[in-house]
Amino acid sequence: MTAVHENVSATGLPDGTATQLFIGGQWRPASDGGTFTDLNPATGRPLVDVAAGTGQDIDDAVRAARAQLNGEWGSLPGAARGRILNRVADLIERDGEILARLEALDVGKPVGQPTMLDIPMAAGTFRHFAGWADKITGQSIPTAGYFGQPTHSYTVREPVGVIGAIVPWNTPLMISAWKIAPALAAGNTLVVKPPEDAPLSILHLATLLEEAGLPAGTVNIVPGLGEIAGDALAAHPGVDKISFTGSPRVGRIIAKRAADTFKRTTLELGGKSPQIILPDADLEAAINGTAMGLFFNQGEVCAAGTRILVHRSLYSQVVDGLAAAASAQVLGDPFDPATTMGALVNAKQRDTVLDYIAAGRSEGARVAAGGGRPDGDGFFVQPTIFADANNDMKIAREEIFGPVGTVIAFDTTDEAIAIANATDYGLAASIWTRDVSHAHILAGKVRAGAVAVNGWAPIDPALPWGGMKTSGTGRELGWAGIEANTEEKVVTIIL
Ligand SMILES: NC(=O)C1=CN([C@@H]2O[C@H](COP(=O)(O)OP(=O)(O)OC[C@H]3O[C@@H](n4cnc5c(N)ncnc54)[C@H](OP(=O)(O)O)[C@@H]3O)[C@@H](O)[C@H]2O)C=CC1
Numbered sequence: 001m002t003a004v005h006e007n008v009s010a011t012g013l014p015d016g017t018a019t020q021l022f023i024g025g026q027w028r029p030a031s032d033g034g035t036f037t038d039l040n041p042a043t044g045r046p047l048v049d050v051a052a053g054t055g056q057d058i059d060d061a062v063r064a065a066r067a068q069l070n071g072e073w074g075s076l077p078g079a080a081r082g083r084i085l086n087r088v089a090d091l092i093e094r095d096g097e098i099l100a101r102l103e104a105l106d107v108g109k110p111v112g113q114p115t116m117l118d119i120p121m122a123a124g125t126f127r128h129f130a131g132w133a134d135k136i137t138g139q140s141i142p143t144a145g146y147f148g149q150p151t152h153s154y155t156v157r158e159p160v161g162v163i164g165a166i167v168p169w170n171t172p173l174m175i176s177a178w179k180i181a182p183a184l185a186a187g188n189t190l191v192v193k194p195p196e197d198a199p200l201s202i203l204h205l206a207t208l209l210e211e212a213g214l215p216a217g218t219v220n221i222v223p224g225l226g227e228i229a230g231d232a233l234a235a236h237p238g239v240d241k242i243s244f245t246g247s248p249r250v251g252r253i254i255a256k257r258a259a260d261t262f263k264r265t266t267l268e269l270g271g272k273s274p275q276i277i278l279p280d281a282d283l284e285a286a287i288n289g290t291a292m293g294l295f296f297n298q299g300e301v302c303a304a305g306t307r308i309l310v311h312r313s314l315y316s317q318v319v320d321g322l323a324a325a326a327s328a329q330v331l332g333d334p335f336d337p338a339t340t341m342g343a344l345v346n347a348k349q350r351d352t353v354l355d356y357i358a359a360g361r362s363e364g365a366r367v368a369a370g371g372g373r374p375d376g377d378g379f380f381v382q383p384t385i386f387a388d389a390n391n392d393m394k395i396a397r398e399e400i401f402g403p404v405g406t407v408i409a410f411d412t413t414d415e416a417i418a419i420a421n422a423t424d425y426g427l428a429a430s431i432w433t434r435d436v437s438h439a440h441i442l443a444g445k446v447r448a449g450a451v452a453v454n455g456w457a458p459i460d461p462a463l464p465w466g467g468m469k470t471s472g473t474g475r476e477l478g479w480a481g482i483e484a485n486t487e488e489k490v491v492t493i494i495l
């Protein structure tokens with residue numbers, strides 16, 4: 001049985017917090033009764049035990065998803081699917097406070113952040129894809145005919161089938177919405193594996209999917225360990241596609257697993273995104289926006305703008321501005337309105353980030369702010385700015401996934417572009433300039449899936465999201481999200 005470790009008021013968990021597996025419309029414990037302990041990052045103390053799905057549970061979930069693909073869900077018209085997705089969006093908005101609380105407790109982020117971003121984005125994603133559900137059309141394509149006979153050819157888009165969604169802990173609700181909503185709009189069914197560090201908002205989402213009237217088994221949620229439940233999902237022959245967001249290390253494992261059965265994949269694997277500040281930038285806006293790109297969500301963001309490339313004429317002003325922004329962050333209780341930055345998700349992530357800070361020091365970069373961990377409980381790390389750094393340093397090459405920025409000087413725009421592209425990753429980039437014509441030209445030169453001009457990571461359900469190079473393959477959201485969840489079929493009638 002699952003157990004809440006302290007009384008509800010002590011943990012802050014809402015009454016009735018879901019902690020079991022959701023398979024075929026039923027809530028149940030793991031097949032072997034196993035659980036894992038979910039911690040509160042801000043205190044380091046146990047929050048709740050959650051059922052740990054097994055390979056058997058994944059198999060049951062895949063079978064339930066397959067049955068619905070060939071069942072009621074598979075035969076619903078797009079407009080009916082869209083109505084259900086809109087109901088899910090309404091319910092996410094209704095339960096916004098609960099979901100924000102769960103994300104703050106589970107991820108360690110200040111409660112205002114999911115209220116501002118994750119919940120509206122999750123609801124907006126369901127609403128956006130509700131709109132697509134009855135607009136997934138094909139084309140009529142003229143051809144030269146077939147051995148002298150006229151033909152009529154057209155394409156249709158069909159669901160890929162059973163989608164396995166493997167979700168990370170940094171923005172679990174939003175990213176699960178990015179995977180579930182387009183897949184459902186296109187008529188697929190799913191098995192979702194939430195992150196073991198932060199499964200609770202996704203489990204609450206399961207209750208909302210149920211309440212919205214989704215036929216039992218259309219979406220199955222199986223919390224569990226990556227190496228067990230995640231691996232079983234990636235390897236399962238009954239799964240047609242894996243949609244994964246997380247580390248390149250696990251992305252590679254999943255891609256190899258998926259290749260065995262020729263599963264489709266979309267892989268979103270993070271980044272080392274540059275933020276280029278040109279000499280004509282609005283300096284105040286650039287410093288504020290760059291700081292947000294570094295520190296939002298404790299820096300635990302795939303698109304975090306961790307390489308700040310600054311024209312030498314502005315270098316010391318930007319370093320001072322970012323150091324001030326770092327020092328102004330208030331670390332603490334995610335439920336204290338004064339808190340602007342929460343804790344990292346677990347002790348391992350905190351220690352990884354501290355190791356990177358040590359590496360930056362030992363490679364000769366200068367700590368302009370932060371550089372350690374505060375006293376007290378919880379997995380906190382001080383927001384840290386490295387100056388006098390170069391792009392060959394480990395802190396500039398590897399994804400840190402914490403509140404650490406590296407400020408690098410450049411002299412020419414060509415040099416800035418060369419540094420921006422001298423990375424294994426290619427997810428996002430920002431360019432700060434008042435010259436919009438120049439920005440268009442530079443945007444074309446940066447190898448990244450999303451380039452923002454005078455802002456950082458302006459995500460929207462309508463905009464395709466995904467990366468180049470090690471940042472992954474495929475796109476989520478917008479029409480690209482529909483393409484990624486459908487197979488295109490051509491039908492030719494010999495007239
Ligand atoms: N692109 C992004 O947004 C993210 C990037 N990262 C990067 O990854 C680093 C490590 O974070 P971490 O949590 O370990 O990320 P992982 O890539 O390990 O985890 C992402 C998801 O994959 C699951 N998983 C883990 N191993 C396997 C496996 N063998 N087969 C299938 N699924 C698996 C995880 O389960 P479980 O939770 O049980 O481990 C989780 O649900 C971070 O420091 C950061 O650099 C991390 C999260 C998000």
Ligand SMILES: CCCCCC/C=C/C(=O)O
Binds near residue numbers: 301459
């Ligand atoms: C304003 C926040 C931007 C978030 C970009 C999307 C995050 C995805 C991820 O971290 O996986």
